[in-house]
Amino acid sequence: MTGTYMPESPNNTTFREQLNLAQHAAMEADKSMLSFGLGISDPKAIFGTTANLAESFGSHRVFDMPTSENAMTGIGIGAAIAGSRVLMTHQRMDFFLLAMDQLVNNAAKWHYMFNGQMKVPLTIRLIVGRGWGQGPTHAQNLQSWFAHVPGLKVVVPSKTDAVASQLYSAIMDDNPVIFIEHRWLHEQQCGSTSVLPLQSPHESVRVHRQGADCTIVANSFMVLEALIAADFLQHRGINVEVVETVSLEQSEWQKIYDSVEKTGRLLVCDSAHGHFSVASEVVSSVTEQCFKALTEAPRRLCLPPYPEPTSYYLTKPFYRNANDIVAAVAEMMGVKVAGGIELDVSTPHDVPGNWFKGPF
Known part of the structure; x- marks a missing residue:
């Protein structure tokens, strides 16, 4: 070719x-x-x-x-x-x-x-x-x-x-x-020991990290944020399980239910608005399937219910990041987590890195 x-x-x-x-x-x-x-x-x-x-x-x-x-x-x-x-x-x-x-x-x-x-x-x-x-x-x-x-x-x-x-x-x-x-x-490096062959069976749900204290369900860019938060929490004695919803099909979410049955806690990180969302469906489905396993009410971490601001300064609190995930998990666990993740301040908060040269 x-x-x-x-x-x-x-x-x-x-x-x-x-x-x-x-x-x-x-x-x-x-x-x-x-x-x-x-x-x-x-x-x-x-x-x-x-x-x-x-x-x-x-x-x-x-x-x-x-x-x-x-x-x-x-x-x-x-x-x-x-x-x-x-x-x-x-x-x-x-x-x-x-x-x-x-x-x-x-x-x-x-x-x-x-x-x-x-x-x-x-x-x-x-x-x-x-x-x-x-x-x-x-x-x-x-x-x-x-x-x-x-x-x-x-x-x-x-x-x-x-x-x-x-x-x-x-x-x-x-x-x-x-x-x-x-x-x-788009510029994310592999960060893995191997790349899946092109014709690999499609996994609707992927478990990226094992843990027993809390299940974090995420997709898209929020998976990366969840994994950063998981590393931070592990060093403070909290082990979370990070689960990715690759396919948005409720009938294929058994791995999510299995994880919640183990941890008893659920935090869903959605890169969209929280109301009437994928996060809502995950919470609803888990509640239906795993109600007896839950030790407390599931939570959602999503965008607020208003459009994205254009202002540089107003967008900073609009989007969730790894620190927000850490705070939510700590609150669910009923513990205090000292410090916070040191975020990269070499580039503005509204760009992923120096390689990002424009919106298109």
Whole structure:
């Protein structure tokens, strides 16, 4: 595959490189597959995630689209129904809302309405995130919207070691899949002893850390914050279990229930607003399944119930971080935890690092 990115070492790689690798592999595996979206062949290649796709597979299979979310989504759904495997990328989840009718009333319903005889092999990458004063209409994570719709699968990756296999599995699924990426994850190094093979079985729930005192459930960027908090708490005698919800499908959450049965406590860290949220569903499901095991009421750590401010200073308390997780766990445990995590102050709080050069 000419131009395909292949890391020298699979363990010395980034989140975006693994996303790129999965797309190249899927395009090679299915010769009829199409990949398109806003900026897919631009020089920046959507944070580098689509680099060399057009060069490798030609402009007839990989191409940019006019700025018309509703139209391009309709084309993608139609192509998928007609038999082409389709990967479509939207750089902003917020802008994709223009295409909700196409997604909910066509893509999600087609398989059901035709008694399982029709397939819709469509994957939609939606990128979320924050920073640079993006404000109320540029930084929303509306994952619970999509998870609410029967017929849609929702995948929310967080770790570099598995993201390639998760995207590859989503693309190869014959059902519509919403793949939600947080752009602060794109430069995340592997940080693992191994990268999962592309065709690994898809894990809906991943347990990243074992513990007996409290279960922390998170996804997306909040998994990283939870793991930082877990390290801090361990050195103070509190062992938390960190569980990731990769797939937002309640029927596949047995590992969450098993964890709560062991710990008796639950803290859900959501990167979206708390009301009517994925966090709400996790708490509700755990309460239904594990009520007798709970030693106290489950808690949620989410965004407050108002839009993101544009102001640099107002965004600082808006988002939760590892220190907030530490404080919540300590309160649940009824203990005092001395000190706090020393956060990196070399970059502003609304950017993930010096590599982050802008919102797009």
